[in-house]
Amino acid sequence: MLTKENILTLLEEVKDPEIPVLSLVDLGVITGVEISDEDHVTVNMTPTFAGCPAMDYMKKDVERTLEKHGISKYTVNMTFDKPWDSNKLSDKGRQHLKEFGLAPPPKYDLILDLDILEHVKCPYCDSDNTDLRTPFGPTLCRSMHYCNNCKQMFEQFKPL
Amino acid sequence: MNEQAIKDLLYKLADDQLILGHRNSEWTGFGPILEEDIAFSSMAQDKIGHSLAFYTLLQELGEAEPDTVAFTRNANQFHNSQLVELPNGEYDFSLIRHFLYDNAEIIRFEMLSQSSYEPIAKVATKLKGEVKYHVLHANTWIKNLGTSTEEAILRLQSSLNEALPYALGMFEKSKFEQELIDAGVYAGEEAVKAEWLKRITAVIEKTDLKLPDLESIKPKFGGRYGEHTEHLQPLLDEMAEVFKIDPTAEW
Numbered sequence: 001m002l003t004k005e006n007i008l009t010l011l012e013e014v015k016d017p018e019i020p021v022l023s024l025v026d027l028g029v030i031t032g033v034e035i036s037d038e039d040h041v042t043v044n045m046t047p048t049f050a051g052c053p054a055m056d057y058m059k060k061d062v063e064r065t066l067e068k069h070g071i072s073k074y075t076v077n078m079t080f081d082k083p084w085d086s087n088k089l090s091d092k093g094r095q096h097l098k099e100f101g102l103a104p105p106p107k108y109d110l111i112l113d114l115d116i117l118e119h120v121k122c123p124y125c126d127s128d129n130t131d132l133r134t135p136f137g138p139t140l141c142r143s144m145h146y147c148n149n150c151k152q153m154f155e156q157f158k159p160l
Numbered sequence: 161m162n163e164q165a166i167k168d169l170l171y172k173l174a175d176d177q178l179i180l181g182h183r184n185s186e187w188t189g190f191g192p193i194l195e196e197d198i199a200f201s202s203m204a205q206d207k208i209g210h211s212l213a214f215y216t217l218l219q220e221l222g223e224a225e226p227d228t229v230a231f232t233r234n235a236n237q238f239h240n241s242q243l244v245e246l247p248n249g250e251y252d253f254s255l256i257r258h259f260l261y262d263n264a265e266i267i268r269f270e271m272l273s274q275s276s277y278e279p280i281a282k283v284a285t286k287l288k289g290e291v292k293y294h295v296l297h298a299n300t301w302i303k304n305l306g307t308s309t310e311e312a313i314l315r316l317q318s319s320l321n322e323a324l325p326y327a328l329g330m331f332e333k334s335k336f337e338q339e340l341i342d343a344g345v346y347a348g349e350e351a352v353k354a355e356w357l358k359r360i361t362a363v364i365e366k367t368d369l370k371l372p373d374l375e376s377i378k379p380k381f382g383g384r385y386g387e388h389t390e391h392l393q394p395l396l397d398e399m400a401e402v403f404k405i406d407p408t409a410e411w
Contacts, residue, residue, distance in 0.1 A: 046286075047209075047286075049206065049209065049290055050206065050209035050210055050212070050213050050286060050287060050290065051205040051206045051207070051208055051209020051210065051212075051290075052205075052209065053205070080213065080282045080283050080285075080286050081282060083282060083285050083286035084286070085289065112289065112292070114292060114293070114296050117296075133195065134195040134198070134199060134297075135199070135293045135296055135297055136195070136198050136199040136201075136202035136203070136293070136297065137198070137202075138198075140202055140205055140206060143293075144195070158293070160289045160290065
């Protein structure tokens with residue numbers, strides 16, 4: 001029998017195409033899974049950044065993964081009903097990001113003050129003696145920083 | 161809720177983002193430094209994504225699908241402010257426009273995130289976080305360049321003077337203005353403008369730039385009602401070039 005937990009386990013296989021260590025579940029973009037009495041699976045997703053060109057790809061990847069596991073009745077919706085923010089990244093996801101060399105977004109309470117970008121912790125040496133170089137990086141979700149301690153550029157997954 | 165009033169508001173929001181997104185994309189490959197090339201290209205991507213979110217809400221209200229709406233209308237059917245359609249000019253003009261525009265946009269999104277019209281509130285809640293980065297980018301560069309060399313300050317000042325009448329045009333009222341305010345959709349353009357003035361003043365005061373007396377400036381209105389400068393139609397022709405050759409093309 002299909003359960004929500006089964007589906008979430010399957011979706012662990014689906015990775016962010018630009019950060020292949022991060023599953024969509026850990027990224028926090030899967031906002032709901034429902035299974036009807038007739039075993040119709042509905043997966044609700046929400047974009048990280050509204051203009052992220054990878055979202056369409058991720059949606060198709062979810063559909064492909066469901067099919068691969070023999071689920072033929074499904075609907076995948078992309079909605080803003082439960083908008084994404086970076087606090088939705090799981091602890092496991094944060095750890096994977098760091099190992100990948102991307103500083104995870106700092107957690108914040110209620111309102112994000114972008115001053116926290118000034119001293120992001122370096123993913124290589126853990127120093128916070130770092131400077132923001134530019135809030136825009138190689139993808140919409142990354143900013144660029146420089147570590148004054150280990151003297152390297154690094155990227156951060158932006159807090160949002 | 162009056163659906164026409166909501167559609168009018170959504171078209172304004174969506175068209176502003178689409179047109180400025182296109183203008184921003186024209187910096188791709190031409191930025192004065194690599195980081196700025198990436199910044200304007202990223203903001204272009206964000207803004208086109210934001211326009212899509214609002215066009216999708218319009219589609220849910222019975223309008224045509226987003227690509228059709230974006231690519232098949234003529235200039236006189238667009239509701240964007242004239243500010244966003246002006247050519248990029250040199251970097252100082254693009255930067256000033258970006259500063260004046262995004263400081264207003266974030267206020268609109270902040271207000272709309274509290275909107276009584278729930279579909280807009282959800283989208284605005286999401287987008288305001290993204291626009292925060294646009295505002296940070298604009299304010300940082302205005303503060304840096306606005307206190308730097310004589311040439312930088314002169315250029316920014318002249319662009320500011322040139323852009324302000326168009327920037328004031330952003331706050332042109334809708335014919336449904338009072339209805340939107342009464343229904344709690346948002347506090348209206350006058351309120352956005354008052355808050356905008358406070359925020360841009362706070363940044364400009366940290367520079368060697370001077371904000372001219374806004375009372376003495378005649379706003380360039382018309383954009384919200386389909387009156388545009390000669391610059392919009394060529395932009396639309398370029399934007400829709402592929403779509404017009406093959407509407408089913410994927411790129």
